[in-house]
Amino acid sequence: MSTYLPEDVVLNILSRLPPKSLLRFRSVCKSWLSLIGKPNYVSKNLLNHSILTAAAAAAAHQLLLVKLTAPSIPKRQTCSFLSYQTLAFASQTPQNLPIRSPRGLSIVGSCNGLLCLFDYFSGGDIFVWNPATSELKALPCESNDVDTVCFGFDHKLNEFVVMRTRYVPERDPPVFITNRGVKVLRLNRVAEVYRLRSGDSWRKLIVDGDVPDCNGPNSRSRWAYANGVCYWWTLRGVEDEKIVAFDVSEEVFRTTPLPDASVLGRRSDVRALTVLNESVAMVVVRNKSKWEGKLFDIWVLLEFGVKESWTRLLRIEAFPGLEWPLGFWKNGELFMENGEGELVLYDPFTQTVRNVEVDHGAKESLQVLAYTPISASIEGGLKITE
Structure with a gap:
């Protein structure tokens, strides 16, 4: 019996492997290295594997949410909902929100039918919103020094969790130091969690080491969420560039370094986070x-x-005219914002761009998330029966 397998059969077998195994199998033999080592093949295989995940999730994620903020209409945000399968327009939900910032609220998370909204530019307002019922819950806000917010679902305790980091006085009573003739309040950074079913107050976390920070506002794809873990990018000092992970069940932080700058690119290049095949993906944008x-x-x-x-x-x-990555769709295509502030879909393999029809009347802020409508009350924590 011949041990030879035609190349098309080998490709068919390899294409069914998870990405991590596929890359490991490059060391099996020279012929497999030649097949798997081709950049186009590796890329397409990894994306094709993500298609299987997205296709399975499409039954749950029935809609795609596109958030638009109109600076000309104070305290008004509009969310358009598209069919996840076809991208056809499904509905639109204008929401009057208690917004203090003219830039509107950022969506820092979408999970099991709820959205977490954060007013970064006006300092600390956090809301949990159910677009299907228009119910909005304002979380307690006693501080204007909140700089990081993430949102997820604790599958162990069956409840939603919001995590925030903020600055508090180092001591009570507050201590001031003089810096070049100016009194400066000494602050510490703390992390706190709010569980929607466990009460109506924030609880401080005991963190081993420093509380990780986040660079820049909580918007524009700086955050990602998958399987009960929130991810964001941070930079400390000159070269300490990392991805931070917060496990909402265990309430612990972990970090992982980025590739070396010689491979990844300059620190001044913009990083955007998303999720691909339930793994953290990062888009590095270079001018x-x-x-x-x-x-x-x-x-x-x-x-x-x-x-x-x-x-x-x-x-x-x-590719001319593409400005910002917003996340992957089910076929390995990438949602992007063009130079006119419009939503487009880019196919990296055919190198084609097509418009996604939504109301482009607002160009201040554009976000795209998968969303599952759910008709249930936020009060009491919106317990999910799985």
């Missing part, structure tokens, strides 16, 4: 020149905590 446009590198972290497991899936070579 080439005014005429050449932007360049996009898409990376995936196959094993959290292992720096060497970062893998670059593909590079989008300076």
Whole structure:
């Protein structure tokens, strides 16, 4: 019996492997290295595997939520809902919110039918919102120094969790130090959690070491969430660049380093986080020149905590008119914002762009999330029966 397998059969077998195993099998033999080592093949295989996950999730994530903020209409945000399968317009929900900032509220998380909204620019207002019922719950806010918020679902205790970090006086009573003739309040950074079914107050976390921070506002794809873990990007000092993970069940922080700058690119390049095949994915946005446009590198972290497991899936070579990545769709296509503030869908394999029809009347803030409608009350924590 011959041990030879035709190349098309080998490709069929390899394409059914999870990404982590696929990359490991490059060391089996030279012929497999040749097949798997082709950049287009590796990229397409990893994305195709993510399609299987997205297709299974599509039954649950029936809608795609597109958030638009109109600066000309104070305290008003509009969420358009599209069919996840076809991207056809389904409905639109304008929501009058107690917004203090003219920039509107950022969606920091979408989980099991609820959204967590955060007013970053006006300092600390956090809401949990159910668009299906228009119910809005304002969480207690006694501080204007909140800088990080994340939202997830604790599958062990069957409840929603909000985590925030903020600055508090180092001592009570507060202590001031003099810096160049100016009195400065000495502050510490703390992490707190709010569980929707466990009470109506924030509880301080006991953290081993420093509380991780977040660079920049909680919007524009700086956050990702998957399987009860929130992720964000942080930079401390000159070279300490990491991804932070917060497990909402265990209430612990973990970090993982990014690839070396010589491979990843300059620290000044913008990083955008998303989730691909239930793994953390990162899009590195580089400005080439005014005429050449932007360049996009898409990376995936196959094993959290292992720096060497970062893998670059593909590079989008300076496609003109594309400004910002907003997340992946089910076919490996990438939602992006163009130079006009409009939502488009980019296919990295055919290098084609098509418009996604939503109301583009507002260009201040554009976010895209998968969303599952649920008709239930937020009060009492909105207990989910799985």
